[in-house]
Amino acid sequence: MNRPPPLRSMTGFGRAEERSNGWRIGCEIRSVNHRFLDLRLQLPEGMADLDEGVRRRVEAAAVRGRVEVRVSAERGAGAPPVSLDRGLARALMQTARALEKLPGVRAGVSVDRLLEFPGLVRVENAARSAGAATRRAVRRCVETALARLDASRRAEGRHLARDLTRRLDAIERARRKTEQRAARLPHQLQERLRRRLEELASGMNLEPGKLEQEAALLASRADISEELVKLRGILAQARALLKSGRGPVGKRLDFLVQEMNREANTIGSKSAELEITTLAVEMKTEVERVREQVQNLE
DSSP states (O other): OOOOOOOOBSOEEEEEEEEETTEEEEEEEEEEOOSSEEEEEEOOTTOGGGHHHHHHHHHHHOSSEEEEEEEEEEEOTTOOSEEEOHHHHHHHHHHHHHHHTSTTOOOOOOHHHHHTSTTSEEEOOTTTTOOHHHHHHHHHHHHHHHHHHHHHHHHHHHHHHHHHHHHHHHHHHHHHHHHHHHHTHHHHHHHHHHHHHHHHSTTOOOOTTHHHHHHHHHHHHTOOHHHHHHHHHHHHHHHHHHHHOOSOOHHHHHHHHHHHHHHHHHHHHHOOOHHHHHHHHHHHHHHHHHHHHHTTBO
16 A cells, blocks of 8 residues: 655755765755745855756755755865975976076075975865765765755654644534534524514514514525535645645645635624634634644645
């Protein structure tokens, strides 16, 4: 039996380290909520050639969220970050020996004087001097950090799914209570209207069927059956999305939450019954909590 892919939160963290040829490589990836994918990548100076590949991998792993990727590469002790232009050094020594043969020239050229010559010794950019093996290690490090970020986001997604399911169940319970209460409303309106008319016109003969017509008119104005049916369907769609886990569901759930809120508002505004009004407020409170949690989902 195939299990649906788990939901992912947009919040997560992943970190990894690699060592290669005397290099120590680190990668940290943080993600937080954002409406779209906002990728911020920081690579070591001299490794700009890896930018496009790393971006593609992150974009394949994250659909929404502000994602910050920081990669560091440091060469360990014992590996000098300088290079010697040996050809220039030989040319300088040959020139120095030729000068020593001239009259009045003091013999001897010290190494420290040679080092002062521009371009003889060049301080290498540490990352730029990294070879292919080290660059492969950088890619592995990014992959490991992405996997750990994904695990972090999945774990938070499971927590969010459980919480959202509980809140959807709470809305459904309130909806059912409202449905039960609304089913008794026409009869209660009729009885209430009868008592009121009897108080106002004691001893008067009421026109046959008039009372029923007035009660039916009041009941139709307060009828919330359509809103209750719509709300039930919206809740079913939301549960199906949570169970399927197909692709990023955050935006779709956010739309459904707006629909839930609209129906709950209409139920509350139509009804003059305190119990139904209270249940509508209860539903709206839970819908708002669902909305807040949905903002965290990818």
